[in-house]
Amino acid sequence: MTNITCTYLTDGETELVHGPTGSVIQTDLPPDNGGKGRRFSPTDLLAAAFASCVLTIMGKMAAARGEKFEGARVEIDKVMASNPRRVGEFVLKVAFPAHFTAEQKKFYISAVNACPVHQTLHPDVKVTVNVL
Known part of the structure; x- marks a missing residue:
């Protein structure tokens, strides 16, 4: 089992933290769904x-x-x-x-x-x- 924690940052962006390693990925809503497309959706x-x-x-x-x-x-x-x-x-x-x-x-x-x-x-x- 892998634990991933997702935190809402602001303005449609989230941050995911991979529990076992601490690696971080941030996401954003895509422009065609009201976001700014600044990161992976x-x-x-x-x-x-x-x-x-x-x-x-x-x-x-x-x-x-x-x-x-x-x-x-x-x-x-x-x-x-x-x-x-x-x-x-x-x-x-x-x-x-x-x-x-x-x-x-x-x-x-x-x-x-x-x-x-x-x-x-x-x-x-x-x-x-x-x-x-």
């Missing part, structure tokens, strides 16, 4: 968690296989939906190290579905994956 953090989850699982897979994985990246776009306001879709763009074969890329893409963040999303949230 809560749904931006959800997108960031998804991308980070996928990439760290891929990194563990690569370590287990003894394959170099440095430089891999995931770009993620969050598409909002309305009625109710929620994330409607995530579009992931996965860039693998240049030396990866098509077979390796296919193997590593399985991490998208294995990611606990993805498994937690409501089934109505569309997930699109593109390999760069």
